[in-house]
Amino acid sequence: MLSVFDAAEVSAAVVDAGARGVLARGAGRSYGDAAQNGGGLVLDLMGRTSFDVADDGSVTAYAGVVLGDLIPGLVAKGRFLPVTPGTRYITVGGAIAADVHGKNHHRDGAFGDHVRWIELITADGTLHRLARDGSFDEQRIFYSTVGGMGLTGVIVRACFDTIPAPTSAVRVDTERFNDLDSLMAAMVAGDDRYRYSVAWVDGTAKGAKLGRGVLTRGDHAQVAEVYGQPLKAIPTGNAPKLASPPIPMSPLNRLSIGMFNEAYFRRAPKHRVGEIQGLAAFFYPLDVLAGWNHVYGPGGFLQYQFAVPDSGADVVRSSLERLGSIGAPSFLSVLKRFGPGRTRSPLSFPIQGWTLAIDVPTRVNGLAGVLDGLDELVLAAGGRLYLAKDSRMSPHTLESGYKQLDEFRAVRSDLDPRGVFTSDLARRLQI
Amino acid sequence: MTDALSRPTSVLLVGGTSDIAIATLHALRSPVLRRVVIAARPSEGRDAVMSDLERAGYLGVEAVDFDAADTASHEAMLDASFAAGDIDVVLVAFGVLGDQLDFEEHPDHAVEAAQVNYVGGVSVCLRTAQRMKTQGHGALVVLSSVAGERARRSNFVYGSTKAGLDSLASGLADSLHGSGVQVLIVRPGFVHTSMTSHLAPAPLSVTAEDVADAVVSGLKRGATVVYVPATLRVVMSGLRHVPRAVFRKLPI
Numbered sequence: 001m002l003s004v005f006d007a008a009e010v011s012a013a014v015v016d017a018g019a020r021g022v023l024a025r026g027a028g029r030s031y032g033d034a035a036q037n038g039g040g041l042v043l044d045l046m047g048r049t050s051f052d053v054a055d056d057g058s059v060t061a062y063a064g065v066v067l068g069d070l071i072p073g074l075v076a077k078g079r080f081l082p083v084t085p086g087t088r089y090i091t092v093g094g095a096i097a098a099d100v101h102g103k104n105h106h107r108d109g110a111f112g113d114h115v116r117w118i119e120l121i122t123a124d125g126t127l128h129r130l131a132r133d134g135s136f137d138e139q140r141i142f143y144s145t146v147g148g149m150g151l152t153g154v155i156v157r158a159c160f161d162t163i164p165a166p167t168s169a170v171r172v173d174t175e176r177f178n179d180l181d182s183l184m185a186a187m188v189a190g191d192d193r194y195r196y197s198v199a200w201v202d203g204t205a206k207g208a209k210l211g212r213g214v215l216t217r218g219d220h221a222q223v224a225e226v227y228g229q230p231l232k233a234i235p236t237g238n239a240p241k242l243a244s245p246p247i248p249m250s251p252l253n254r255l256s257i258g259m260f261n262e263a264y265f266r267r268a269p270k271h272r273v274g275e276i277q278g279l280a281a282f283f284y285p286l287d288v289l290a291g292w293n294h295v296y297g298p299g300g301f302l303q304y305q306f307a308v309p310d311s312g313a314d315v316v317r318s319s320l321e322r323l324g325s326i327g328a329p330s331f332l333s334v335l336k337r338f339g340p341g342r343t344r345s346p347l348s349f350p351i352q353g354w355t356l357a358i359d360v361p362t363r364v365n366g367l368a369g370v371l372d373g374l375d376e377l378v379l380a381a382g383g384r385l386y387l388a389k390d391s392r393m394s395p396h397t398l399e400s401g402y403k404q405l406d407e408f409r410a411v412r413s414d415l416d417p418r419g420v421f422t423s424d425l426a427r428r429l430q431i
Numbered sequence: 432m433t434d435a436l437s438r439p440t441s442v443l444l445v446g447g448t449s450d451i452a453i454a455t456l457h458a459l460r461s462p463v464l465r466r467v468v469i470a471a472r473p474s475e476g477r478d479a480v481m482s483d484l485e486r487a488g489y490l491g492v493e494a495v496d497f498d499a500a501d502t503a504s505h506e507a508m509l510d511a512s513f514a515a516g517d518i519d520v521v522l523v524a525f526g527v528l529g530d531q532l533d534f535e536e537h538p539d540h541a542v543e544a545a546q547v548n549y550v551g552g553v554s555v556c557l558r559t560a561q562r563m564k565t566q567g568h569g570a571l572v573v574l575s576s577v578a579g580e581r582a583r584r585s586n587f588v589y590g591s592t593k594a595g596l597d598s599l600a601s602g603l604a605d606s607l608h609g610s611g612v613q614v615l616i617v618r619p620g621f622v623h624t625s626m627t628s629h630l631a632p633a634p635l636s637v638t639a640e641d642v643a644d645a646v647v648s649g650l651k652r653g654a655t656v657v658y659v660p661a662t663l664r665v666v667m668s669g670l671r672h673v674p675r676a677v678f679r680k681l682p683i
Binding site for chain 1: 435436438440461462463465516517564565566567568611651
């Protein structure tokens with residue numbers, strides 16, 4: 001891993017790259033091997049942390065800037081990130097490369113939908129400024145870079161728009177549903193009324209309770225709504241973290257995960273309207289525990305996230321059923337509706353419909369076979385898996401899910417005929 | 432690149448026609464496996480293995496010529512195997528058992544066995560280690576034997592060749608620590624295979640499939656040494672400390 005600061009250093013590293021190639025890494029928060037390059041060079045761009053928020057709310061930031069570090073400055077100007085995933089500890093470059101989505105995808109799209117321009121260093125070491133509304137060639141590279149998992153080049157700087165946020169609080173409605181059908185029906189019926197919507201699904205409930213969950217939806221609170229509220233300090237930036245040391249045995253097993261899910265479900269109100277929450281509590285509930293992933297023990301876990309069109313809604317039920325049948329305990333299952341995807345970005349994940357993310361410990365017996373079977377259901381429904389989370393799909397699953405993979409390959413071979421930019425993910429999936 | 436469920440995408444079987452190699456390949460099979468290289472002497476046996484694998488639906492099966500005793504040819508064999516891309520698992524499964532009485536009567540035969548089992552093993556393991564270090568990942572699985580743990584009167588020539596190979600692999604495992612490369616030493620007891628079909632089985636005997644399962648679970652756990660069956664770890668630990676005068680007379 002090599003720390004690089006400016007474009008000249010990146011360019012030199014790219015030009016001198018050895019046979020195993022080079023890859024830029026953001027904060028390393030992808031679940032799989034997207035930011036690894038076995039035997040090759042990995043560039044760390046997190047040393048350069050400067051950014052600027054313009055009067056129109058747009059942000060110009062170096063690629064290694066962490067989203068969480070932008071929040072205080074944005075909130076002070078009455079703005080917020082246009083899109084944020086469930087952790088704020090990711091970089092601007094990573095957000096573009098994975099084209100991350102958040103709770104507002106059904107309304108605002110993915111991160112890439114808000115990017116104005118990208119500065120990219122390609123395989124020949126040259127710096128390109130790619131504008132979203134640039135020339136045909138520029139756009140072709142721009143749209144492939146968004147969601148391109150770092151395989152088109154090194155993103156060194158970018159400019160993106162933000163959204164208005166009158167306060168640092170969110171007005172939240174919470175509803176509890178006893179089964180999957182009523183949960184999904186409520187999401188179809190009401191998500192349009194909210195900017196943010198996400199459902200936590202009990203990954204351990206079976207039978208009639210299968211897929212029961214808690215739906216939280218909200219909007220940025222207006223000043224009048226927050227005024228006079230007994231708000232404690234609202235943490236907006238990088239709050240202190242509890243450290244979770246690596247532990248030799250996992251405290252999580254079928255019993256404790258079942259108990260957690262039961263408790264989480266019961267703790268949620270049946271229906272509560274208009275609760276005021278801080279940004280961190282609403283967007284980043286897991287960020288309070290640094291390294292929470294360690295709770296699964298040394299065997300680790302993987303996350304399975306798919307997207308299917310509305311016509312494939314059954315896959316949500318099937319996946320919960322099948323994982324339940326092998327007793328794969330999920331600590332965190334998240335269901336959400338996607339708005340239209342961006343077809344011009346060949347590797348961008350979201351497509352209109354449903355997305356379900358489930359995490360499971362890798363040591364569960366029979367897991368590989370069940371997930372391979374789910375891949376087939378997802379593909380048959382016209383869906384796909386998320387590259388930033390993948391650690392196990394096959395090249396066939398990738399190619400069948402992303403019909404425009406060849407377009408991406410064409411851009412890549414034009415820009416990088418020698419294959420300088422590569423990753424373990426790219427090798428594993430023959431991207 | 433091996434995935435999060437420890438499933439390899441590419442496998443090289445050195446001594447690829449052995450029962451244990453084939454059983455291990457079956458156990459490692461998954462939808463992500465897309466390349467299988469069988470390194471063995473050109474022979475009818477190899478042709479039969481190739482057509483069996485293709486009939487079974489394996490993708491990307493190819494053969495490369497390998498002669499364990501001809502160490503000068505190993506570099507080219509590995510170059511050919513790694514040329515088409517990274518290899519996630521290399522299984523070193525070649526070896527000859529020989530006959531102890533024959534070895535004692537014809538020391539030349541013993542030397543030949545040592546050339547194949549030990550010298551050939553040194554050559555393949557070290558050359559593989561170099562390549563895996565360069566690619567930054569991979570697992571080298573070395574078929575050792577409990578026979579190498581404490582040489583017995585009844586097969587100490589074979590035992591000594593495995594002892595040498597086992598020591599080499601053990602040191603190699605330490606030298607590769609932190610490189611992303613795993614070395615897995617497999618120490619089976621008596622395995623029912625075509626190599627042992629003429630012998631009376633010893634206690635705690637296992638099948639090639641048992642060895643294959645132990646390899647898969649060892650890879651998954653990131654282990655360095657596995658015994659097959661696992662209880663042999665305890666048995667061998669005891670046998671190591673049995674006084675020589677007694678050990679000599681044990682019917683093993």
